Each structure stands twice: as C-alpha cells, then as structure tokens.
Amino acid sequence: MTLAIRPQGVAPAALASRTAPSSILPRGKSSCDMTRSLHNSVPTPCTSAIPHVPCRRTFNALDCRSCRPLICRATITEAAPGKTVLGFVGIGIMGLAMTRNLLKAGFEVVVWNRNSEKCKPLEQEGARVAASPREVAAAATYTFAMLSDPEAALDVALRGDGVVAGLAPGKGYIDVSTVDAETSRNIAAAVRAAGATFLEAPVSGSKGPAEQGKLIFLTAGDQELFTAVAAPLDVMGKAKFYLGTEGAGANMKLVVNMVMGAMMTSFAEGLALADKVGLRQQDVIEVVGLGAIAAPMFALKGPTMAARTYNPAFPLKHQQKDLRLALALGDEVEQPLPMAAAANALYIAARRQGLGDMDFSAVMEAVAVQQQAAVNEKGQQ
C-alpha cells in the first residue's frame, strides 16, 4: 500500500521544513479565522449544538490547521477487523465490491442501500442490513458512503434519517463518492457539527480494482480519521493519498476523471476513423498498446469497444457528471477546458441516446451516430 501524505499545494521537498501551523493553511486563506487563544492552546469552551458528554480536551494548533469549528471531539480509535463495526451506504457497482472486501477481511459491516434488494448478497455474506443511513451511522464507528452524485451524497448525509443524524463524537464519516468540493465541504460542516470527523476519499480505479482491493484513495479532511481508517482503506485499496483540507481530494478526482473522459472520446474517434479508412480496429489497439500512448484503459476497453458491447463497469452517466463538475470547477477558477467541453458534449449525446447506464466506453456509439449524420448530410448535398 502506497501512502502519500501531502497537504495541498506543498511540494514534497518543502514538507519536511514546514512545521508552523500557519504555513499549512488551506489554499486561498490568507490567515486562520480562529481566535488567538486557539493558536496558544488556551482551553476554549465547546460550541457544539449537539448534546453530548463534554470532553476535557482543549483545542490546540492541530485543530487550527484545518480551521475546524469549535466543538469537542472524542478521541477516535484505529479501526481493526474483529474490533470495529464499519458502515457502508450506497451498494452500487463500487459499494458492493468494496463492502465485500471489508467482510472478507473480517470487519463487521452494517449496510444500507436505497434499493434494499442490492444488500441481499452482502447479507448472505455476513453483513447486517439497516433500515436507514442514520441506523448505519448509529451502529458503526466509521461509516463509508459510495453514492452517485452530489445530490445523492447530500441527501443521504443530511436528510432526517441520514448519516449525520446517527453520528456522535468518536465516530467518523468517509465519503468515497465522486462529488465537487463544495458538496464535500457542506457535508464536512454537518458532520463536524455533530461532533464527528470527516474524510472525503474519492477513488481512482473501477469495478475490477474495487473487486481486487486495488483502488487508489484520494483523501482530504480530518487527518486523524485518515489514520484511524488506514486498515479498511488498505483492505479496499493499493494506495492512499492524504491531500489536505476537504476539497483537495474532490478536485484531484475531478482532474483525473476529466483527463480520462477526454482520453476515452479521443480513443473512440480513433477507432471510428480507423474503421472508416479500412484499418482493423484490433490492429489499432495493438499498435497503441505498444507505443508511448499505451494505457491500461485502452487495452481493457478497446476489444469490447470494437465489439460494440458496453457492460457497465463505470456508468457513462457518472463520467458525464464528472466532466460537468470538472467544467464547473474550471469556470470557477477561470481555467478554460475546451477539450473537456468537447468530450462532455459527446457524453451528453450518448446519454440522450439512452446509454447513461452503459459503460462510459459506450461514448463510441455517440461517435458512430455523428459519423452517420455526416454521411447523411453529404448524401443530401
């Protein structure tokens, strides 16, 4: 398992010499907005609105580091199989495979999914099925979520019987869904107001790596929670990065998936062009695989794209959502993204063709429709 701990915006070489808390404030903040007494570790009363047993901890420079709200947090413990109850909400393609690995590793797991049918295989493998996300969080020490999009992530966290309603000091919430930074920050604020800790941890890697326990976690948020859930992250993944304040993991994931989405459309166009000029698509896949642009994704998806079969590993609707979120991020920071915008248009076209639930490589079919439209147009001239 690769472990990389690197606060956002800090080059590796510069890390060792940086110790003052003020030097690792979140990017975009010129100074910490906490009171001076916090910097000096003077005891500060808890301001949590949630009734709980007051702790005796005082706030210190570590709390200042990520500008957390002034609430008590009970000490959190390291998760271990046979000792820690874990929760998992969102049993889709990814959630199913990830939960399976936690069960196989010996963790007790409580699960919930909107469509409860999807929990049945896990129940047979030893998971406990809860009636609501709140019940999961109440039963578990650490709850993971793997949900479709920002709307689902916010709803499952914040609704009346949502995860946050079941949290308390000493518990943690780890959202591994792909969402935007603002969504993540809103969930983090609600989690901390409940006295719990929050980690965003979107993953790189699809259905196969999820099944093999080889995901790559791009985490940010409460570093003590990152440390506490090292064991379950290691069960589900082959590498984990701690990138700093929440938002950094979400942004990293959107950057990676924006590149991936555009790579896939470019590859689909290449296969279409090759076919049009009488080249064998299988030969293109082989040539690409031997050269400088070889990529596991092309090797994996190429043959099924040539056969025009698209069993979903990464649903196309999620790839389009990621491009939409990446474009919004680019807009926010005034970074033009013309390639991503062009790719997004193709995924939108594919969704309109009814391919949202197919694998994202089905964008090939949007390319095919455009090809046919060009032929038709020429025929009419």
Ligand SMILES: NC(=O)C1=CN([C@@H]2O[C@H](COP(=O)(O)OP(=O)(O)OC[C@H]3O[C@@H](n4cnc5c(N)ncnc54)[C@H](OP(=O)(O)O)[C@@H]3O)[C@@H](O)[C@H]2O)C=CC1
């Ligand atoms: N598949 C992949 O290769 C990868 C996916 N991701 C990301 O992981 C997340 C999940 O992806 P994946 O497992 O493939 O997707 P799926 O579509 O298979 O699963 C989506 C999950 O979200 C739940 N959900 C959706 N809307 C709601 C809602 N309003 N309220 C409650 N639950 C809801 C679904 O519940 P229900 O079953 O009831 O519909 C399901 O559990 C996405 O953010 C995706 O971008 C990240 C890396 C790789």
Ligand SMILES: O=CCCC(=O)O
């Ligand atoms: O978000 C989905 C990512 C898929 C992958 O990394 O292969």
